[in-house]
Amino acid sequence: GCGNGKDSKDKNKVIEVATQSPLSGGSATLGDSIKLGAQMELENQKADFKKLGFDLKLVPYDDQGDPTKGVSNAEQIAADTSILGVVGHLNSGVAIPSSLKYEKAHIPMVSPANTATEVTDRGLSSVNRICARDDFQGPAGANYAVNTLKAKNIYIIQDKTAYGTGLADAFKDAAAKLGAKIVGYEGITVGEKDFNGVINNIATKKPDLVFFGGLYAEGGLIIKQAADKGLKMPFMGGDGLDSSTLVEIAGDAVKNVYYTSVAADTLKVAGGQEFANQYKKEFNKNIESYSAYGYDSMGVILQGIKNAIKDNNNKMPSREEVEKAVRDIQDFNGVVTKVGFDEKGDNKFAKVYIYHFDETKYPGKQIDEISK
Amino acid sequence: MLKISNLTKKFGGLTAVCDVNIEINAGTITAIIGPNGAGKTTFFNMITGVYTPTSGQIMFQNESLVGLKPHAVSRKGIARTFQNIRLFSSMTALENVMVGMHQHLNYSVLSTLLHLPTYKKKEKMAMKKAYKWLEYVGLEELYNEEAGCLSYGAQRRLEIARALATEPKILLLDEPAAGMNPKETKDLTNLIYQMRDDLNLTVVLIEHDMKLVMEISEYLFVLDHGEKIAEGKPIEIRNNPKVIEAYLGKSAVTTA
Amino acid sequence: MKEDILVNDVIQSLPQVLVDGFILGAVYAIVALGYTMVYGILELINFAHGEIFMSGAFIGTAFLFVFSGLGLFHSLPALLILIIVLVLTSVLTGFVGMGIERVAYRPLRKAPKLITLITAIGISFLLQDFVRFITELKRGNYILTGPSLFNTQHSIKTHSILSVFGNAQIKSASIIILVVAVIMMITLDFFINKTKWGMAMRAVAQDRETASLMSVNVNKVISLTFFLGSALGGATGVLFAVQYNTIDPYIGFILGLKAFTAAVLGGIGNIRGAMVGGFVIGILEMFASANLSTLTSGVLGSEYKDVFAFAILIIVLIFKPEGLFGKSVAEKV
């Protein structure tokens, strides 16, 4: 039968780790990169675990960027007792409800990409993330926009998703506090291609800078269509713009764009190039911003599992044990980030990076790095 | 019983019914005849509320029907059949008749949901009564058949049964004999008499079958181009030269 | 801000908003035509039509890539390339549409009307995934940005006509889209209303059995309808790709929804209605997203533009239940 993929004989020896990210739908590129990153790290460590006497397996789930689907998958993940950890999600909107199910089943979740504050603010012991939060990223961007780029009048667009709203609000509040004037605050619809309406509104408001809270697909088009209309002011966005596709979509117009990201430029960090090479070799794809974060999230979980195994005299640990072991991680060194969780599950070493495209090429040039 | 005065209906530039005055007495069988497109069906449609008259008055038992919706007209006691049959075709014959009993079945939604005794009793009664109506028009064998599968003649009779189930005071029949052969028309004639006598009905019918019309109706109105061109007893109408010219034709006079 | 400043802002950007609205509306209008044609003949909301449009966009972009790969961009005028791509793509999508009808709709002609809706939805899903699969296989990413053909900007001097207006910008791609769209619409309108085959299509729409008694080959007429509708949809896809450059397999769904709304607004089954409906929805949307927040001093923003469009649709339908151009034919009883 379908559900009987695993051999029941040596069932106790199998350790599974799930990934949940959108593998289909609008943001599947990023979702896929998380899965592949995680998959790569899991493959790398298979041999290690074999030595410990365990078979390591990946169980990728597709949350379709849809909370209902995510919750239902989470329920299934909870049901599969060999699963000891989850790498995911991409979208905070999906992570927030799904994590309630992990919490109940004590499955540790390590998120490579969820920046919304609420993800960890609820104090769930199973929920962790290795990236920075929106209330760090937003103000960092605002600070750069107001103090470095000297923007006085700022126009904010957001895509009306949980992520976009959260980031845009964080940016807005910080920018306002720094003395900038918010001359427009508009929402757009995800999936559409014509944003001339909002752009016309920008044109009449003539801001010094436009901030976009949302993903690259819409962001790229807005940037491009604004450039077509002759708007010259700089654009700024968050980690949602951090994708090679942005450059493809926006073309030359991208040269006017700044973005904050919670992801470091993988190629610039030590060992990053090797990572990218191996990734390319295994999957015949270029890395995305979150590929390495998927990889490191998996690393964190596997580290937690290893620690738990050790504490449990080399026997199969329980989920509760792994959950605790993961939260206890204090100095994990991944490819792109060091990881140490605080009591809420936020990564103490998470940083925000500021990039600027000075050429029509991804990734942009890292111009600043901010740590807490 | 039914008094219509100065009734007019215009469709855009076309005047389908023009300034018609007609009075119908209780318990009679009245026919409305006239060439095709004379406005007969339109006339029925105005009485039953399907179309709103452009002007004019329709009084039924001293109440105005103008402006009432079809369901309200039906509740006042006027039932009809349609020229182009309009049955609930995927419901059974029995259900069709039961729909006709709608307004006389008074139990609440609550008693339906709770299956209260009133619901059960009334529903059972309704079923039996509906069956009686089917028997009345001779369709009892077909009660479980889907209405859409019945033959043309059976469908016409089912429409009559359904109309009767609303327990009307006046029954309007729009070409009930169309598509029937002389034998079947004969049966229909008997049915109409029977309805009038058993049920105390007033019957108004539109029909092109002169044999039926001349035999059955006590009084006739003739419409042409929306206007009433004649009225009277069958014998008068038959010999009215205007009617012969506009409607009957020469041979019809001889055969009818 | 004071009232008149608000109004000034709105008026000043009006020419630009109208230009943009017209372009978006043109796209809606032609896609709406495809819905209307199929609806007119089969009384089927062909949900897959949005996906035909989407396939057209991808096929067209693929052609553009091939042509630029062959270096034709330097040797041929852009307009000629566009025309060639339009023709090739519309023929291809036309056949796709015909094929869909043959495989998925024809077996269901006698089935209840709504069951065909299910196959239409099925086909939509299938096409979305299929196109996604091919693109991803070829390019590793299904968001596709094609080569751009016409990028010159023109300025329309509306300011000199009326000083309260600002000037409007228009890309040459947009001008071409408008022109091609209008040509397509006029041709189609002529075809449907003035030619024998158009009349046959309308007759088949009403009563297939009787039409076949008039020696009309019903299957052929239906195939023709699907071919035309889908060719038109595919061609619009190409225009869309040229205008916005970036496409993904899910554009058909959203756009199809809007276009269908437009078709209904105009009076579904009515060719001219679909066109007008498309333009109206396009302009309304553009106007709402540019001005809603100004007009409501920030209470409602451009995120309400669809609410605005749908609300207008609902209001129109309440007062004119058969759509703007649908004739209110009182049912003959």
Add this chain to the structure above:
Amino acid sequence: MDKIKGYLQQNKLAQAILICVYVLTTSLSLYLLQESVVAFLLVLFSLYLLYLTHFKNSIKWISAIFILTILIPYVSSQGTAFQSYMDVSTLVGIYVAMALGLNIVVGLAGLLDLGFIAFFAIGAYTYAIFSTNQVTNFIHTNFFPLTGNSFWLFIFIGGFVAAISGILLGIPVLRVKGDYLAIVTLGFGEIIRIVFNNLDRPINFTNGAKGISGIPSPTIFGYVLSDSNQFYYVVLALLGIVILAVTRLENSKLGRSWKAVRENEIAAQSMGIHLVRTKLLAFAIGASFSGMMGVVFSAKQMFIDPTSFTMLQSITILVMVILGGMGSVPGVILGAALVTILNLQVLTEVTNYLNQLTLDGVISIPTALSPAKMQRFIFGMVLILVAIFRPQGLLPAKNKKVNKEDLIETHTEEHKQTISM
């Protein structure tokens, strides 16, 4: 083959034995093979077999209730997959109830509604707003937020609010017919979703795109129902009520009016049926089921946001109704169950299985084609195939046949009464 069929059709004893054997074997296999989704599905399938048997309705009902309330929870409770089975079953129950509501509107009254999910959303948000801190943004008393105790009351409030919205929508739009109505309802659905997505400004009612979290689980006598197996019973009970209500309405004067309106509006009116009222009732009753289930959904998920209420969801529910067989209660139940299970369980499981094979290197599928991404493709394929091979739906609606004995008068007295009317 045909002979066996014929024999089975006649012999009730054989049917009884067969179904008992079937239920026993499948239950046993589920009991032993806890993680086998197939076994779980096979147990569920027994309900369909039960439906096909020729027993009296009361026997069928009792057996079904037994299977649903005792057998399934018990035999699946042995392993860890228990909660996941119960979760899927709960969702199935929620969708079945909604589909039954839509069936009244589309199947019985013939009004094509493409925005049905809006009522679900309204129910869900009603509970979510008043039971969380959201409410304190606009009502400032200590009374709010309400606790999980209020859930029971909110089932009715949710249904009621949805019904009212149904009527409010219906009054203006029912002049609009057929596919025009479809697009108007679609527009309504979208409007509701967009408004919920944006009502975080100027006053924060819905928390916008961020959604509302921390929705309390129902409590009863101080006991918190938060596990799927507990929700399962809540949903089952509600579903029972819904099914009962639908079947009873269908065979009443109101049900007949709906069908009559669907078949021929003009004739229906001429039979004294109030068109607008009849249609509004269909809207309201259909919507109320959806609203009720919305409340359950938000309590079960503990979090809701507008992405759960998209047009795609409306279409999915419509698919359930049409696929099962419009106007047919058993059909709609089957359709809803199949689509939900297919989407939530089967496709995910097949995907996982194929993924496993790919990861193990048994087969190699390009990532673009990775089954995980082909769910829509597969779903689309299933839809097309079912439609082509079962164009009337899986269990088409049948007219209720009446026994002649029930129609013939026994008392002459009544007879006289009828004729003299």
Add this chain to the structure above:
Amino acid sequence: MTLLKLNEINSFYGGIQALKNISLEVNEGEIVTLIGSNGAGKSTTLKTISGQVKPKSGEIYYKNQDLLKLPTHNIALKGIAHVPEGRKIFSKLTVKENLEMGAFSVKDKKIIKERLERVFNYFPRLRERIDQKGGTMSGGEQQMLAIGRALMMGPSLLMLDEPSMGLAPIIVEQIFEIIEQLNSEGMTILLVEQNAYQALQIAHRGYVIQTGEIQMVGEGKTLMNNEEVKKAYLA
């Protein structure tokens, strides 16, 4: 010469047999009528000829060509016009367009014009209403339109299914006159009628059909005087 020949035709609607071993012939230049009560299978016979219903078994020859395998529209092309029961007007097309649809297979504009003129002469009412939508015409007007539309095909065999249904006596009279006139101009006619009296009067030959079977064949006048026919259909 035999124009149309049906041999042992059996037709079904789903499981219901509507025609049982129907054999009939129509000779060139004849008016042949089919009479029978409701549900006898008269319409089904016509539908079987025009290909709308495909028989389970039997043979149909028209001008010695096998019709069985042909789709409806090709049968129409052979010159068989079928005026269906219930008129079946294209309700959203105008009167003119309805008529033009009748001439769908005619390429020559001039011929179309001539035929249009002729139809208008038969039915002046249609000329008056040339731009009215077919669906809003009264019953009788629609019947005229349906016959006119069939004549636009310029058929060699005209099959009429209850053309007098719902028509004023004066029009019925006219229609029968037109039928006779068309026939005298050489058109072969197969007429289904409830109005058995008038049908038999103008028919050369008649078939009586009962529950899907041919009961009697004979000359029009003979049938009219037959006692059984009188009792059952002429009353």
